[in-house]
Amino acid sequence: MLGGYTIGYLYYAITLYIISGLLIIYIDASDLGKDKKKKKEWKISRFIGWFNIAAGVLMWVCDVILN
């Protein structure tokens, strides 16, 4: 388990990664997408959103494979 915890916080972390990614994409990215001046912000927000979702999913997959 992550960090050597006997009762891991891994699932909390996975949930948090995925939810935060979703929040970024559905709140921030969609808001920023409307603003023409903030193209750069919109790109970054989509990137980090998907990054977090990917991180969460990857951790989950690793956990499933290892156990």
Add this chain to the structure above:
Amino acid sequence: METRQITVIQAAAVLVSTIIGVGVLALPLFAVRAADSGGPLVTFMAMLLAFVGLSLVTWLGMRFPNETIIHYSERIIGKWLAWIGSLFIIIFFAVLTSLTAREFGEVVVTSVLKSTPVEVTVIVMLLLAAISTRHGITTFAHIHTFYFPFLLVPALVIAALSLKNAEVINLLPIWGNEPGGMLKGTLTIAALFQGAFVLTAVIPSMKHPGKAMKASFWGMLVAGGLYVIIVAATISVFGSEEIKKLLWPTLELAKATSLPANILERMDAAFLAVWVTAVFTTLFSSYFFTIYSMSHLFRLKEHKLFSYFILPFVFVMAMVPQNIIQMYEIIENVGRIGLIITIAYPGLLLIVSILRKKRGNPVADNKNVDQNH
């Protein structure tokens, strides 16, 4: 950039409520470990040291009244060096946020909510901070100003009520019997003040950046004064040797203090309620500063896209310490390293900026200046 709306009082309130935070609980323990009965003196020296650090930052901020440290450092020492410096600042504040949340979680799990998992407490607190940081810096200052009296008044009341059980002899000699750890202790306690670094983000939005020094003076005086009072009250009630046996002496002080006429026989519940607010404002500041600096580093117009992004990272970092003793070791070490980032680095920037005669555009000291960059 937003309009300049933050007043001197608001800036001072930001400083005070940022500084007063989770560290209050263990503060007397750090002070007593350094120099037993000399604890208040150590705290006072730490306050002076922290004030020196803060005035360097303020001075820098006043030289560049339109920019945050992330921007003007690039003009002072060049893009790449400044980039490394800024990265360290951001990482440091992210770590500070995570440690604050973890320390909060540990206290809550030990003393109040014993069956609530620490992860939940930490996540709830971080989520609260994350949601609050989605607004601009003016809202940030308003929130701090709003909570400011809620922090100050109850803490002073508890300190005053505890004087009933105080013994002056516990505070003597004022320099302590074994002042060997004085220097180390001063650094440890000075580290509790480093949230004040958020001032670098506040100055560019102040109505009168020229008065920033006034804000930092008052902010430091109030927060530092409260720290000294808390340490002095705790030592005078318990004696320094007893404090060495307590993990959170300030909480114990609240437990030993009762309202007159036994309306409340122990104040720890009331104190914890206040303390949660104090932790929230501290967490809020460091979280805000982290994402605000990130947006400046990448030259973005918006900081709220990072508010949820760093949440899982901060959470994972908060879970790194394996146990409470290790956690305090990490907090002390991170704090001392942080002094390099929050005092030495701005000091260096200031010297270089003076030598290279760099300074920002002055701001006309009018009331309704609208600086759109």
Add this chain to the structure above:
Amino acid sequence: MLTTRMWIKIIRTLCAIMLAVPFLTGCWDRLEIEERAVVLGVSIDKVNMETAEKEEDEISHLRGTIPTPEKGMVRVAVQIALPGRIPLGPGESGGGGGGSVGKTVWVIDVVGHSLDDAIMNLQQQVSSKLFFGHLRVIVISEAVARNGLENINDYFRRNSEVRRMAWMMVAKGQARKLMLAAPPLERVPTLYLMSTLDEGIRMGKFPKDYIGIFWSNVSKKGQEGFLPYVEIKKEENVEIKGLAYFVGDQMVGVTKPLEIAGYLGIKGINPAGYRVFVQLSNPEQTIMTTATHRRSKIKVQIKDGIPHFTIDMGIELNVEGKLSDEIQINNPEVLRMIEEKQTEDAVKSYYKLIKDSQEKGSDYFGFGEIVRAKKPHYWNKRIKTAEEWGKMYRNCTFDIKVTLKVRRIGMKGV
């Protein structure tokens, strides 16, 4: 086909619902008041090893795996408040008004290797969760106190529920008797014990000595702790029999009740409340006085490397009564005689009290703290630790000056 916009809407609603879920489940640590076993008092006694071993069940460890501690095993009795039985206002009849134990509280006892172990054994026998937030009185038998309180202090310090305003006391004989006692004056027995001491403070008969203060004193390098020493009398009333004083965590001696007045006088604690007999020239000429106000100043000098204390005390008195008419209290001369005689007695008793404590090496007055605070150079060079101070305290010299003033004589003229 659903459009992206609709998808966003659905997911947003789902997210909002998910976020709300944790807030709707209520408190994680919810524990209703009737699900708690509120412990009001705890008593700790020493027990006979063999019988205890047999009585103890295999709860926190299997038999024979943990050697019995050298200090012996303990019997712990607790007083648990019965929910709904404790009368809240003076108007209610307290469960029949009889006030015998069993009406408002429930007393159970268990044995264990240590206090913690015993509490664990107890929890195994009690359905609700033991709650120590309202613990008011901890009674320890003299035998346990003489064995040392490290384990007991450790347990109560570590427990976050225990308040520092609770009382800890040493009982003469069995401590459990105090848990079983049910004085008719208070409806809850432990509250009677507590008020005995709280009222003692108010009447000037006892110093403030809550468990938190005791802990602080034990920790201090230049001071030892002391606890009230109590005994249960035949009507289930409780007498304060003196101060049980400690060296570190171990009880080493006990004073007489009158010597509490000596302690209070030396420390200058107000209000004053003790009455004493003063015999002037013959037994018939005995009068009784009561102290009303005390003041004390302790100064320290270092003489030949040994601390020398000068204690300057002042006590104000009232005349309370006399044994016979042989003496007329009608002129200042008589009052002066009383003052002189009582000063002489008082000084003698103060010297004796300090001498006794020196013999035991227990500085429960905190003279050492004065040295530490006022003469830090000497302290840092010569003493530094609590053990060293214990040794040095035996050699300290004292100079006691007492000024007594009789101010009033009551409503009678002679």
